[in-house]
Amino acid sequence: MLSKKTQYAFRALVHLAENYGKAPVRISTISVQQKIPLKFLEHILNDLKKADLLESKKGKGGGYILKVSPKNLNLAKVIRVINGPIALLPCVSLNFYEKCIDCDEETCGMRKMMLIARDATLKVLEKKTLEDMIESRM
């Protein structure tokens, strides 16, 4: 399951996507409108910034703006930045690979199955974008 932090991140990103191309949006605005604890939201936006998804401006009139177009930001990217691996096992993770203990990757059946599951999940999450998410609302 996605952490609360990740759900917050998506909500913040949707908010910023709706202001894409406009003036920066303050953390406090997002916090109030999306009902996300302000100081927690600071961390989240900072994480997204470090991942190069957001830009920020300090001082009066400052705030955050989406750096990439909503249609170029896929959901897998966001999940990986905030939530971590998408795969069900570390040994089948593309971005967070770790060897499993006591398991020979060549002959591990669990690994083989989770690889197939991962591919199926990724096919969706890497294709769907923030824009798809917003448009799907009607």
Added chain:
Amino acid sequence: MLSKKTQYAFRALVHLAENYGKAPVRISTISVQQKIPLKFLEHILNDLKKADLLESKKGKGGGYILKVSPKNLNLAKVIRVINGPIALLPCVSLNFYEKCIDCDEETCGMRKMMLIARDATLKVLEKKTLEDMIESRM
């Protein structure tokens, strides 16, 4: 990601599947051969038993046996019993549904996307069985 407990569960189930139709297997045997802490394994096997996947026999000559055929035990079932929900959001979980806070399900784009992702993942995990897992090892 699947918890360590879930990975242990799969390993234990594979072990039991290899003894399907034969005499019961003791916890201690599985513990040693699969390198799973014994007392922790007790809990796991008990959970699987409560979910009706295993049968147990007490006393000398006792142990655990797989109650269902390996080819009739799909991976989603196991994950749900030990790990919990497969969906990425509680509001799109079939077996562990919970309403999200501050979210209208009719118009929530995040929900719409995670529904599609869930279906893709489930299509694999509900189709693949313990037998598939074992056979895929070669």
Added chain:
DNA sequence: TGAATATCATACAAATTTAGTAGGATTTTA
């Protein structure tokens, strides 16, 4: 220039979940 505005950085803390241990009760077989 300086006050107000905003992000940025670091550290801390509470709550929850995960991963295991301990000790004994219960049941079955021989």
Added chain:
DNA sequence: TAAAATCCTACTAAATTTGTATGATATTCA
């Protein structure tokens, strides 16, 4: 009835999640 096994309840330690607190830093605008 003794040995062998599961069963049950409670406890504990470690890790992760979900925040909070405090102040530093940068920017704008009068």
